[in-house]
Amino acid sequence: MAYSSKVIDHYENPRNVGSMPKEDPNVGTGLVGAPECGDVMKLQVKVNPQTGVIDDAKFKTFGCGSAIASSSLATEWLKGKTVDEALAIKNTDIVNELSLPPVKIHCSVLAEDAIKAAITDYKKKQQAAAGKVSEAHAQPTM
Amino acid sequence: MAIKLPIYMDYHATTPVDPRVVEAMVPFFTTHFGNAASRNHPFGWEAEEAVEKARKQVADLIGANAKEIVFTSGATESDNLAIKGVAEMYREKGNHIITCVTEHKAIIDTCKRLEKDGYRVTYLPVKKDGLISLDDLRSAISDKTILITIMTANNEIGVIQPIAEIGAIAKEKGVLFHTDAVQAVGKVPFNVNDLKVDMASMSAHKMYGPKGVGALYVRRRNPRVLLAPIIDGGGHERGMRSGTLNVPGIVGFGKAAELCKQEMAAESERLSKLRDRLDDRLHKGLDEIYINGSTEHRLPHNLNISFAYVEGESLLMGINDVAVSSGSACTSASLEPSYVLKALGAGDDLAHSSIRFGLGRWSTNEEVDYVADKLINVVTRLREMSPLYELAKEGVDLSTMQWQTD
Numbered sequence: 070m071a072y073s074s075k076v077i078d079h080y081e082n083p084r085n086v087g088s089m090p091k092e093d094p095n096v097g098t099g100l101v102g103a104p105e106c107g108d109v110m111k112l113q114v115k116v117n118p119q120t121g122v123i124d125d126a127k128f129k130t131f132g133c134g135s136a137i138a139s140s141s142l143a144t145e146w147l148k149g150k151t152v153d154e155a156l157a158i159k160n161t162d163i164v165n166e167l168s169l170p171p172v173k174i175h176c177s178v179l180a181e182d183a184i185k186a187a188i189t190d191y192k193k194k195q196q197a198a199a200g201k202v203s204e205a206h207a208q209p210t211m
Numbered sequence: 212m213a214i215k216l217p218i219y220m221d222y223h224a225t226t227p228v229d230p231r232v233v234e235a236m237v238p239f240f241t242t243h244f245g246n247a248a249s250r251n252h253p254f255g256w257e258a259e260e261a262v263e264k265a266r267k268q269v270a271d272l273i274g275a276n277a278k279e280i281v282f283t284s285g286a287t288e289s290d291n292l293a294i295k296g297v298a299e300m301y302r303e304k305g306n307h308i309i310t311c312v313t314e315h316k317a318i319i320d321t322c323k324r325l326e327k328d329g330y331r332v333t334y335l336p337v338k339k340d341g342l343i344s345l346d347d348l349r350s351a352i353s354d355k356t357i358l359i360t361i362m363t364a365n366n367e368i369g370v371i372q373p374i375a376e377i378g379a380i381a382k383e384k385g386v387l388f389h390t391d392a393v394q395a396v397g398k399v400p401f402n403v404n405d406l407k408v409d410m411a412s413m414s415a416h417k418m419y420g421p422k423g424v425g426a427l428y429v430r431r432r433n434p435r436v437l438l439a440p441i442i443d444g445g446g447h448e449r450g451m452r453s454g455t456l457n458v459p460g461i462v463g464f465g466k467a468a469e470l471c472k473q474e475m476a477a478e479s480e481r482l483s484k485l486r487d488r489l490d491d492r493l494h495k496g497l498d499e500i501y502i503n504g505s506t507e508h509r510l511p512h513n514l515n516i517s518f519a520y521v522e523g524e525s526l527l528m529g530i531n532d533v534a535v536s537s538g539s540a541c542t543s544a545s546l547e548p549s550y551v552l553k554a555l556g557a558g559d560d561l562a563h564s565s566i567r568f569g570l571g572r573w574s575t576n577e578e579v580d581y582v583a584d585k586l587i588n589v590v591t592r593l594r595e596m597s598p599l600y601e602l603a604k605e606g607v608d609l610s611t612m613q614w615q616t617d
Contacts, residue, residue, distance in 0.1 A: 072528070077528075080525070080528055080529075083596060086595065086596045088601065100598065102614065103614035104558075104559070104560035104563070104599060104609060104614070105558070105559030105560055105563075105614075106559075107522055107523075107539060107548065107559075107560075107563040108522070109598050109599055109614070110598070111598035111601075128596075129596050129597060129598040129601060130596060130597070130598065131520060131521070131522050131597045131598055131599045131600075132522050132525065133522055133524035133525050133528075133539070134524060134525050134528040136522075136525075137525060137596070
């Protein structure tokens with residue numbers, strides 16, 4: 070199978086490989102895929118609570134070169150975007166940028182899923198934190 | 212010695228033609244171009260003589276009589292001829308065939324087609340080491356069983372089935388026994404009488420001969436095996452395989468067989484040392500790598516290893532100057548990982564992480580060292596970016612995790 074030069078570049082020089090602390094309330098983590106399917110992606114975003122902008126993004130991927138490239142590209146695109154802008158990233162954008170062949174489209178779908186999962190996780194944490202804050206405020210009046 | 216890149220380590224897929232084989236073939240393209248079936252002029256006689264010489268060379272390699280060799284276009288055709296030929300010829304006797312889940316597709320798909328025509332097929336499972344259980348085989352045999360077809364050596368994991376024991380059981384029960392011996396013939400000792408094999412498929416291009424030519428050994432005594440042909444025509448090959456003989460190919464096959472017979476002992480010893488060198492070096496450089504299939508009953512030149520937490524295609528990308536194969540789904544069009552590795556019950560994740568190394572006549576120590584060192588680097592790098600490796604190092608049991616799948 071021939072890879073596009075962009076896939077090879079991301080495979081050889083993956084951007085933003087790594088992990089951020091899962092417990093950090095400003096970090097959202099998405100873990101999608103399954104080992105038996107041959108693809109697992111972990112994608113993390115760190116959101117600035119003041120601005121709602123993604124300051125940092127990291128990934129780790131078990132998968133083929135196209136899966137690695139899709140998640141590496143996703144982290145590049147996520148940095149500097151607001152949470153809502155991030156949710157607008159579509160798998161077809163990744164397919165076009167990396168020139169993925171039809172058999173590799175699932176890699177881009179997985180990357181989109183990973184972005185959504187990470188942001189959902191971040192939002193859940195924010196809501197939980199907001200809940201705790203209001204509880205804390207509520208307590209003294211009781 | 213400088214290494215020439217890319218390195219070929221996929222000798223189970225095909226082999227280069229030995230220059231000595233090419234040399235033997237060349238005249239049969241140009242000066243000795245006759246049709247072996249032309250009975251009334253010297254061009255035909257020369258071609259026929261060359262074919263008969265090759266027939267004897269192939270027969271000698273497997274301890275058969277030359278008359279028991281039917282030349283075909285390759286092992287896929289040989290497998291089809293053996294199975295369909297027996298199925299049609301012995302339909303009165305029964306309609307049951309026994310094979311195994313790790314067979315080559317040429318066997319599996321042929322059996323599947325026969326199932327559509329009303330035959331019953333038992334696909335024996337394999338144990339964790341890739342070998343069938345003889346007890347399973349015995350209990351699968353019924354009075355309707357007309358054929359047992361079990362491969363000698365597996366093309367992915369290189370394990371060698373207990374062929375002599377299967378042959379003895381088949382003989383005892385009066386059932387014909389065919390073996391796809393493509394990966395074994397010419398590489399390890401294979402004698403049709405010692406093994407009590409009634410039919411055996413072979414391919415020239417797996418043993419340093421040309422592509423497009425193979426053979427089926429068909430026993431003529433005790434018992435005399437009868438096959439219905441699958442290709443009709445001029446009645447070549449004693450009516451079992453019509454079609455003008457591929458004379459240059461057959462001459463090359465014969466020469467390749469002769470060379471294998473002469474050099475097998477030394478070559479298999481050299482290759483098993485080379486294989487062990489590759490295995491040792493990889494094990495020294497990496498943790499959590501697993502050999503797929505029996506290490507005891509195995510071809511000397513095969514190594515199939517799963518590199519846990521790393522996906523096979525991404526591994527191949529990192530060693531793109533080395534030609535090997537992976538059981539990863541991403542390397543196949545089907546998006547399914549290797550059915551052979553799945554059958555071992557090792558888990559799909561390890562099937563996705565596997566690489567098959569096939570060493571051969573021109574493999575060297577330097578190549579093995581280069582490949583091992585390169586793989587160690589790539590696996591280490593990919594594990595650093597593998598979420599599975601990270602989870603495992605955190606002590607998470609991956610097998611009990613709930614994965615989000617579509």
